[in-house]
Amino acid sequence: MNYLSVENISKSFGERVLFDNISFGINKDQKIAFIAKNGSGKTTVMNIINGFDEPDTGQVVIRKNIRMAFLSQKPNLQDELTIEESIFASDNETLKVIEQYEKALQNPENEEAYQKAFDLMDQHNAWDFETQFKQILFKLKLEDFKLKVKSLSGGQKKRLSLAIILINRPDLLILDEPTNHLDLEMIEWLEDYFAKENITLFMVTHDRFFLERVCNEIIELDNGKLYQYKGNYSYYLQKKEERIASENASIDKAQNLFVKELAWMRRQPKARTTKSKSRQDDFYKIKAVAESRRKENVVELEINMERMGSKIIELHKLYKKFKDRVILDNFSYDFQRGERIGIIGKNGTGKSTFLNILTKTILPDAGKVVIGDTIKVGYYTQSGINPKPGQKVIDIIKEYGEYIPLTKGKIISASQLLERFLFDAKKQYDFVEKLSGGELKRLYLCTVLIQNPNFLILDEPTNDLDIVTLNVLESFLLDFPGCLLVVSHDRYFMDKIVDHLFVFRGEGVIEDFPGNYSDFRAYEDSAEPKNLSNVSTEKTNWKEKQVKEGLTFNEQKEFQKIEREIKDLEFEKKQIEQLFADGKVADDAIEKKANELQVIIKKLEEKEERWFELSSKME
Structure with a gap:
């Protein structure tokens, strides 16, 4: 059963064509991921589907009586309502019955009202529904129903919007980056929920584990064209590689033919016969194909990073708390050359606070941070950049540096770095205010990297980045020769980049786990998990244990x-x-x-x- 059809839509902004004459459909029980580079039209397509924007040509046809819901990145909630009132502010009849029953429970002396509400719960089979929606609220950590929306954090508002949508169970659910602002526990619960439920999904997400486990079809918008893949993320990667290889083979043939036709074109007199005019038209088609080879942004940089001395960063008995909440409790650690550490933990356990203490943005209540003389820290925060009005992309990055030195006396300029992170020559001279949210994040990342740090700290670097950019970033970081410390909810990213983890358990407990996120997940899911040592109190951490077992840290x-x-x-x-x-x-x-x-x-x-x-x- 077809729920929605996108028919031959096009969209341009001035001379810039985002997409032209694209079509696709969404059918019952499909779980579709929509993939595209930042700035290539993902958000515009989502807005057109949801009726927030109009296409230049074409139309969107929605099946009659289909209930649609949209989870945007910016929740649309009423500040003065409580969590409970926000949930019940719905046309869902079963929710109205549950709301009546909840009110009756608050006035037990009115037996008649209670009995009426009780009977309605039976008539509408609302008991199971009530249990399910309370489970959803519990999993999304929205247990204080009386909190007002205006007092909620950005992450809590996102979770409330998600809860409202899941509770109302629409026929078609459209999601824009559903895993942003969720911690790993919530993301994995949402994965399981979507994987098991018979629900029709159309989503934009950069979370590749999520794509792998949830989606059964992927639609890619690439250079203004749509490509559809009937499978999960692994299948998409395989088939895309085959498609690109096939396209490049066709381009190679076209280039050979183009050389011959170009020679013919140059030999022809100005007057054209009908036959030669037809061949001339074919020439321009061949030329278009021959010049269409995609630019693969492979980042292979032998960075001439500043020498690191024997002292990197030392943390001595750090203690920090906010009111009654302990973030760090007597935490000590001595960073080694080349370490690549991931930081995971539930929201609110102090991950960002830890990074701010490490970079001396805030001070600990006790203990000290000692940074080696040769260490140059690059810190990518969640706050991003604040450009001045009228600034261009290239101007922003040149404020921080003109080039990065490479080995053998070579350099990479600010412009070349931007190219590697998908800002072509034309885009570099665009005004910053024209950039999408993901492009702004990408530019901010370049401003950190151009400073050539040898100790790189990244706080949620993957939020709002498209999958193409993530692959570029991962290539860069795999070649990065310095120390790396990453907070991220992107499990795919963590698995590729880090070799051990700081696990923030809350109440000041931080564990050092020897492996990537998948190793940690397997460990946690094992039948009888052992207790990992808290590195702030135990001297025998995993590196020392490995030395005792015969392997040095680098060998491990x-x-x-x-x-x-x-x-x-x-x-x-x-x-x-x-x-x-x-x-x-x-x-x-x-x-x-x-x-x-x-x-x-x-x-x-x-x-x-x-x-x-x-x-x-x-x-």
């Missing part, structure tokens, strides 16, 4: 990295072998694929040999 990091690399190489090997087994390798590509396979096998043997070497030290 290498061991974990090799395990991941072996897994990736085995997957690549299996894919190529399957292509040969299925007979899907073209005759002219057999030699190339065979050589690729031999390179992979050789790398795999080298990695396995090193793995066994390190394993023997642990016995």
